[in-house]
Amino acid sequence: MAVPIRQAARIGWYAFSQRYIKRRDKFPLVVELEPLFACNLACAGCGKIQHPHEILRQRMPVEQAIAAVEEAGAPVVSIAGGEPFMHPQIDVMINELIKRKIYVVLCTNAELIRKRFDRFDLKPSQFLSFAIHIDGLRERHDESVSKEGVFDEAIEAIKFLKAKGFRVTTNSTFFSNDTPQNIIDVLNFLNDDIKVDSMMLSPAYAYEKAPDQDHFLGVTETRELFKKAFAGDNRKRWRLNHSPLFLDFLEGKVDYQCTAWGIPSYSLLGWQRPCYLMADGYVKTYKELVETTDWSKYGRGRDERCNNCMAHCGYEPTAVLATMGSLKEGLRAMREQG
Numbered sequence: 001m002a003v004p005i006r007q008a009a010r011i012g013w014y015a016f017s018q019r020y021i022k023r024r025d026k027f028p029l030v031v032e033l034e035p036l037f038a039c040n041l042a043c044a045g046c047g048k049i050q051h052p053h054e055i056l057r058q059r060m061p062v063e064q065a066i067a068a069v070e071e072a073g074a075p076v077v078s079i080a081g082g083e084p085f086m087h088p089q090i091d092v093m094i095n096e097l098i099k100r101k102i103y104v105v106l107c108t109n110a111e112l113i114r115k116r117f118d119r120f121d122l123k124p125s126q127f128l129s130f131a132i133h134i135d136g137l138r139e140r141h142d143e144s145v146s147k148e149g150v151f152d153e154a155i156e157a158i159k160f161l162k163a164k165g166f167r168v169t170t171n172s173t174f175f176s177n178d179t180p181q182n183i184i185d186v187l188n189f190l191n192d193d194i195k196v197d198s199m200m201l202s203p204a205y206a207y208e209k210a211p212d213q214d215h216f217l218g219v220t221e222t223r224e225l226f227k228k229a230f231a232g233d234n235r236k237r238w239r240l241n242h243s244p245l246f247l248d249f250l251e252g253k254v255d256y257q258c259t260a261w262g263i264p265s266y267s268l269l270g271w272q273r274p275c276y277l278m279a280d281g282y283v284k285t286y287k288e289l290v291e292t293t294d295w296s297k298y299g300r301g302r303d304e305r306c307n308n309c310m311a312h313c314g315y316e317p318t319a320v321l322a323t324m325g326s327l328k329e330g331l332r333a334m335r336e337q338g
Contacts, residue, residue, distance in 0.1 A: 002198040002239045014075045026261045026290045028074040032276045034267035035060035036082040043145045062093045068266045072286040076103040085112040091120035098127045107131045110157035124165035131171045171200045180228035191238045198241035202312045205277045218308045223252030244336045245319035262317025276313045
């Protein structure tokens, strides 16, 4: 099963209670937590390390991170960056979240895992999983992160973590210079050979400050790419950590508007408006983010920056809420993800 049954049940009940019992229109499903922007790699499709040096040197205090997560109230926290293994108290942050029975997904390029693992107090838990960044097989991945040898180290880190009993997932971003066969090859390898617990995927979003601005996908390209990659029984074979409706969305079988408030981003600068991928200012609280952002300004056809975005951080929440609102889709999700 791509998502552990306890975690799926917890998220499902949380979303149901927020929507139908508390009658909240806007609530977070996952908090994207960035406790630092510094990174040990300079990936061509990411603009995070373009921040000024004084910001890159900063590390978010544990207390600040926990307070933000508690204020938002989401059942899942995805810790990204930057590179989390460069934060000297990342283990303390994770363990404090686990104490609160919050599911933690630690997103990492994995290059520092084996080098620094003994510095941290991290133990297997049903509330902790690692998400290793894998953008293709050896040549393709190393090209995307602009450094040779990173793919091999990431695979060794996956084996290292699995041997220690950790749940290990992967996160893959695909660009216009990827082919359906690229996607098939890397997911087959991760699913069948490495046997990771689950896999996430997303079309690349055009970060304004990313060094490579030439290979971001448009909507038509994205749909064609994933329609071909998912052909046959691939979707059923692969342990994909996505709702069936989001995968339908990637193929162009359904269309949605973005639910930007569903996976909000909290970083050293505050809550990012309107989403993880666009920075139109920052606010101090999630409540302020929800109540003072003009959400009607954003989305495909409203803001040109949104026109080619099909990223999971905006559209997976939409798909999850659509699944909740349909008995048929709910049963389908249980069947396909079970």
